[in-house]
Amino acid sequence: MNLSLLINGSTTSQPKIPFYENIGLEHGRVHECYGPAKLFFPFLLAQRCKGPILWICPSYSKHTINPNGVSKWVNPHRFIFINSPSFKNTLWCIEESLRIGTPPLIIAELEQIPTLTQIRRMHLAAKSCKSTKVAPLPLILTPKDGGALGVETRWCIRSNHTNTPYQWKIDLTRARLVPEKKFLLTEIKNQLEISLAP
Secondary structure: OOHHHHHHOOOOOOOEEEEEOOEEEEOOOOEEEEOOOHHHHHHHHHHOOOOOEEEEEEOOOOOOOOHHHHOOOOOHHHEEEEEEOOHHHHHHHHHHHHHHOOOOEEEEEOOOOOOHHHHHHHHHHHHOOOOOOOOOEEEEEOOOOOOOOOOOEEEEEEEOOOOOOOEEEEEEEEEOOOOOEEEEEEEEOOEEEEEEOO
16 A cells, blocks of 8 residues: 555545645645744635634633734634633544534644644544535644644744735745745735745
8 A cells, every 4th residue: 555545544635725826725634834923824714715714722812813903804704713721622623623524614723732643633533524525624823833743734924024014924834745835925905915935
């Protein structure tokens, strides 16, 4: 048997949330984002997909999403927020949402890096989803420099507002099928446009 099948499971691909040209984030696979501006990355994905968005955050978190602050990019009514009392509970919420098959986009703020086994459990939960043809897409927001093993893609995002207001740098630091790349994300007339970094 192909070694990639043992590590990553079936090669049957799911639809992707488009990112740039032939690069996208595949449904049914765990994706990771870290960096100082990681909380902004979900709004980029939200602009590029339809349906409700589940956002799981620690119950002791000191920040909340301001609906007025994000409404120019995405309708805040699409978000369903869950306050999780523990890291273990957050992982359980992700897995159960993947098994059920809704909503199509799951965002989870994690206070620690999940293990390879925990990432594999998420992938298996997505594969067990029978209620929809397209599995949800889980995006984990990890602390410090990230580094969760087994994720499909890993992204780093930080602000770049010095020369251009409302601009961010996004680095694709890990992907199974494409090389590492650097991008610029710029707000243009309330739309978030992506270009390759020089």
